[in-house]
Structure formats: C-alpha cells, structure tokens
Amino acid sequence: MRIFGGLPRMYWYLWTGMLINRVGGFVALVLSLYLTADRGLTPSVAGLVVGGYGIGGIAGVLLGGVLADLWGRRPTLLVAHFGAAVLLVGLALTDRIAAIAVLAALLGLMHSMPGPAFVAAIVDVTPADDRSRAFNLQFWAFNLGMAVASLVAGALAEVSFTLLFSVDAAGTLITALLILWKVRETRPEHHARHETAATPGGLHTALTDPAFMLFVGLSLLLAVVTLQTSTILPLAINADGLRPSAYGSVVAYAGLLIVVGQLFVPKLIGRWRKGTALAVANVLLGLGFAYVALADNLYGYLIAASIWTVGSMIAAPPNAAVIAELSPEALRGRYQSVFYLVFPAASFIAPAAGGASLEHLGNWHWAICGALGLAAAAGHLLIQPARERRVAKQRAAERFEVPIAG
Missing domain, CATH: 1.20.1250.20 (MFS general substrate transporter like domains)
Known part of the structure; x- marks a missing residue:
C-alpha cells in the first residue's frame, strides 16, 4: 500500500x-x-x-x-x-x-x-x-x-x-x-x-447557512471540550501534586495513541452514518474528560486520556467529510475559513471559562465537560436527517448545474 x-x-x-x-x-x-x-x-x-x-x-x-x-x-x-x-x-x-x-x-x-x-x-x-x-x-x-x-x-x-x-x-x-x-x-x-x-458569494454565505452553522456550533462545543487538554488539564494535574513531566506524559501518550490508532479508524467507522460517528465521538470525549474528576494519579489521567483520545480519533474523518459535503464547490475556501475560526475561538473560551470554572467549582468542572460532550452528541443526532437531505439536494442540483442558495 x-x-x-x-x-x-x-x-x-x-x-x-x-x-x-x-x-x-x-x-x-x-x-x-x-x-x-x-x-x-x-x-x-x-x-x-x-x-x-x-x-x-x-x-x-x-x-x-x-x-x-x-x-x-x-x-x-x-x-x-x-x-x-x-x-x-x-x-x-x-x-x-x-x-x-x-x-x-x-x-x-x-x-x-x-x-x-x-x-x-x-x-x-x-x-x-x-x-x-x-x-x-x-x-x-x-x-x-x-x-x-x-x-x-x-x-x-x-x-x-x-x-x-x-x-x-x-x-x-x-x-x-x-x-x-x-x-x-x-x-x-x-x-x-x-x-x-x-466566485459568487462571500463569507456571509457561509455565515448565513443554517445547516453549516449548526454544524460549526456543535464543532465549537467539541473543540472547547478537547482543548481542556492544553489549557485546564495542566492545572488539575498540578493540583494533584504531580510534576510537569506527568502532564507531558499524558499528552504524549494521547498523541502517540492517535498516531498508531488513526490508521484503523476509517475501517472501524466506514459503514456508520457521519452524524452517528460524531455522536459516538462526542460521548467518548465527554466521558473521558468527566473521568478526570476521579483521577488523582498518573494512571488515572492515562485512563481518561485513553477514553477522550478514542473519541478524537473517531471524530476526525466524519468531521472533515461533513465540512466538504456542506461546502458549495465555488465557496469551499470561505466555508473552510469560517470553520477554521472554531479553534481559536475555543482557544479563548476553554481557558477563560475553564479557569474560572475549575477555581470555583473544582471537580464539577469536569462533570460540566462531560455534559457538553453529551449535548453535542445529541445535537449531531438531531441535525443528521436534515443535513443529509440538504446534501442529497445539493448533489442533485450540482449534477444538473442548478445553483443552490446557501
């Protein structure tokens, strides 16, 4: 191969x-x-x-x-x-x-x-x-x-x-x-x-596309939860009296798990509907970060990392596919740029809200992360039928060269 x-x-x-x-x-x-x-x-x-x-x-x-x-x-x-x-x-x-x-x-x-x-x-x-x-x-x-x-x-x-x-x-x-x-x-x-x-249209076309923006919103929830790894998790590990190298080991383990396991994900989820795969991914991400509330040593954090990393791996292929299929051919760059904003936005929300949440709520912060994962999973299941109808309609229109409004 x-x-x-x-x-x-x-x-x-x-x-x-x-x-x-x-x-x-x-x-x-x-x-x-x-x-x-x-x-x-x-x-x-x-x-x-x-x-x-x-x-x-x-x-x-x-x-x-x-x-x-x-x-x-x-x-x-x-x-x-x-x-x-x-x-x-x-x-x-x-x-x-x-x-x-x-x-x-x-x-x-x-x-x-x-x-x-x-x-x-x-x-x-x-x-x-x-x-x-x-x-x-x-x-x-x-x-x-x-x-x-x-x-x-x-x-x-x-x-x-x-x-x-x-x-x-x-x-x-x-x-x-x-x-x-x-x-x-x-x-x-x-x-x-x-x-x-x-090229017709502009950024406003993507920003006023309901199906796309609903997906972007759910992706923002996913990103906010995922970015706990690089923003709030180090504080939790430090509060448990672990050394900085413990945090490095947890994130390195998660990264290596992705490097090895990502090769097998497409075959695992190949027959799943994209919304279903994303729902499963968000549930696992939520559960993984919720488990941090129970972790107080390196092994506990490694267990949590195993759960949320599997969720991240499952999310990657359908996430990219949904972005591609919702983007009109002439506006793919603009749709990608709007979606790309999810990550810096989450880079602000995750530490700004997460720092205050951890300081005032303690381990309940991680329960909230779990709830966000479950909410995002439910959202993907709810929007899946309408999104699939939209994609089918768009593909039919493109075959007959009929323009579709965003």
Missing part, C-alpha cells in the same frame, strides 16, 4: 516544516502552568491571559487567509514564523504580566497565520487524487509532533521556563529557514483575477 511515496517534493518540504514547527511549538501547552506556577497568577487570571492567545488566533486565521491570497503562501509563512520566533524570545526575557499578556495575544496571531497558507500551498502542489492522502499524512505529522512536544515541554518546564521559550523559538526559526531555503511560491498567477471575477 502506498503511504508516503508519490507526493511532490514541495509537499514534503511543507510537511517537514509543519512537523519541525509542531515538535518545537510547545509553549501553548504549558502557558497556563507557567503563569500560575512561575508567575503566581490565579487560575482565573491565567485563563484570561491564555484566552488572549486564543483571541490573537482568531485574528491570525483571518489575516493569514487574506495574506496568503494577496501576498502569497511563502511570504505569509515567513512573516508568521519569523514573527513568532521574535515574540517567543520576548516571552523568555520579560517578567511583566502586562507585557506577557500582549506578547501571548500576538503569539496567538502568529501561530494561527500559517494554517490557511499551509493548507493552500498543499492544495496548490498536490494533485487532486493525492490530496486526501496528503492531508492524512499532515494530520499524522501534527499528532506525532504534538506527542514529542509534550514530552519536551514537561521536561523543560521542570528545568526552566526561560529555556522552554528559547527552545520553542529555535524550533520556529528552523522552520522559517527551511521555508526560506526550500519552499517556493505556489500560488497560481491567475488566482487573484479568477477569485474576483468568477
């Missing part, structure tokens, strides 16, 4: 850059721990600072998509990575809380900017028949890099947070230099002219 071969060389430069960047990109994983353990902030205040990182990410997603089309993929990637390296050095050197908050927000912007440019570049250089395999390998690299980053982050946090920021900056700089050296501009020369002349 062909897994790694046959893809363009330029794709592999992009893939390598993403992998190096992810291995080095571990500051966001321990930012809340740094603010509470090293800077003495309360969980609520730390959550707001980390939430600022998410706000910056929202702006970064939009800015990155616009610049990738106006400037090109390569300049956008270079600005984002060189900018992030400078900001990480700033975080390593400053101890003023106000400055840390501003730098964190700007870092969120720079960390989110490359996403649309990376995706656009991969589409530019990869033949249509190979794109599914290319993005599967991208997802695999993301989780492999996350697993390694988690182990490194936990170990470095026990030595020095300044060293942690410095190593992250070095990894980001290496990615920028690789892009500068090996990645050419991939944007088609006719892109801008074609975009303005031939």
Whole structure:
C-alpha cells in the first residue's frame, strides 16, 4: 500500500516544516502552568491571559487567509514564523504580566497565520487524487509532533521556563529557514483575477447557512471540550501534586495513541452514518474528560486520556467529510475559513471559562465537560436527517448545474 511515496517534493518540504514547527511549538501547552506556577497568577487570571492567545488566533486565521491570497503562501509563512520566533524570545526575557499578556495575544496571531497558507500551498502542489492522502499524512505529522512536544515541554518546564521559550523559538526559526531555503511560491498567477471575477458569494454565505452553522456550533462545543487538554488539564494535574513531566506524559501518550490508532479508524467507522460517528465521538470525549474528576494519579489521567483520545480519533474523518459535503464547490475556501475560526475561538473560551470554572467549582468542572460532550452528541443526532437531505439536494442540483442558495 502506498503511504508516503508519490507526493511532490514541495509537499514534503511543507510537511517537514509543519512537523519541525509542531515538535518545537510547545509553549501553548504549558502557558497556563507557567503563569500560575512561575508567575503566581490565579487560575482565573491565567485563563484570561491564555484566552488572549486564543483571541490573537482568531485574528491570525483571518489575516493569514487574506495574506496568503494577496501576498502569497511563502511570504505569509515567513512573516508568521519569523514573527513568532521574535515574540517567543520576548516571552523568555520579560517578567511583566502586562507585557506577557500582549506578547501571548500576538503569539496567538502568529501561530494561527500559517494554517490557511499551509493548507493552500498543499492544495496548490498536490494533485487532486493525492490530496486526501496528503492531508492524512499532515494530520499524522501534527499528532506525532504534538506527542514529542509534550514530552519536551514537561521536561523543560521542570528545568526552566526561560529555556522552554528559547527552545520553542529555535524550533520556529528552523522552520522559517527551511521555508526560506526550500519552499517556493505556489500560488497560481491567475488566482487573484479568477477569485474576483468568477466566485459568487462571500463569507456571509457561509455565515448565513443554517445547516453549516449548526454544524460549526456543535464543532465549537467539541473543540472547547478537547482543548481542556492544553489549557485546564495542566492545572488539575498540578493540583494533584504531580510534576510537569506527568502532564507531558499524558499528552504524549494521547498523541502517540492517535498516531498508531488513526490508521484503523476509517475501517472501524466506514459503514456508520457521519452524524452517528460524531455522536459516538462526542460521548467518548465527554466521558473521558468527566473521568478526570476521579483521577488523582498518573494512571488515572492515562485512563481518561485513553477514553477522550478514542473519541478524537473517531471524530476526525466524519468531521472533515461533513465540512466538504456542506461546502458549495465555488465557496469551499470561505466555508473552510469560517470553520477554521472554531479553534481559536475555543482557544479563548476553554481557558477563560475553564479557569474560572475549575477555581470555583473544582471537580464539577469536569462533570460540566462531560455534559457538553453529551449535548453535542445529541445535537449531531438531531441535525443528521436534515443535513443529509440538504446534501442529497445539493448533489442533485450540482449534477444538473442548478445553483443552490446557501
């Protein structure tokens, strides 16, 4: 079976850059721990600072998509990575809380900017028949890099947070230099002219599409629950008296489980309806995070991680498929950009609300996460029939070249 071969060389430069960047990109994983353990902030205040990182990410997603089309993929990637390296050095050197908050927000912007440019570049250089395999390998690299980053982050946090920021900056700089050296501009020369002349509608079409926005809303619930891993979970582990390396081990274990298990998920859920698969995934995610309330040692957290990680693996294939099938062919980029905002939005909501929830409600916070997972599961089952009718109607219209209003 062909897994790694046959893809363009330029794709592999992009893939390598993403992998190096992810291995080095571990500051966001321990930012809340740094603010509470090293800077003495309360969980609520730390959550707001980390939430600022998410706000910056929202702006970064939009800015990155616009610049990738106006400037090109390569300049956008270079600005984002060189900018992030400078900001990480700033975080390593400053101890003023106000400055840390501003730098964190700007870092969120720079960390989110490359996403649309990376995706656009991969589409530019990869033949249509190979794109599914290319993005599967991208997802695999993301989780492999996350697993390694988690182990490194936990170990470095026990030595020095300044060293942690410095190593992250070095990894980001290496990615920028690789892009500068090996990645050419991939944007088609006719892109801008074609975009303005031939593409109907705009972001408002996606934002006023009821079926799509219901799905986006449920995906936001999923993302808020999932991002407890990188925002609130470190605080719970620290409160149980475990060392930072324990958190690194939990996240690394989850990442490695995805790297190994994701290969078998498509066959497991191949005959399931997409809404059913997403419902099962959300139930498992909710149960996994609810189990954190019972965990008080490393083994308990590993059990919880096993449950929520299986949910994450089941969610990935149908999630991508639903986005693709709800997107009109001429507006796929805009629909993707709207969906992409889910993650920086969740990066703000998860720590901002989660920090206060954990501080004032204790372990009931994790019960609330479980309830959110169950609510999202119910939502997917409820909207499934209408969404399937919408998709069938859209496909029939496209066969007969009849335009469908969003």
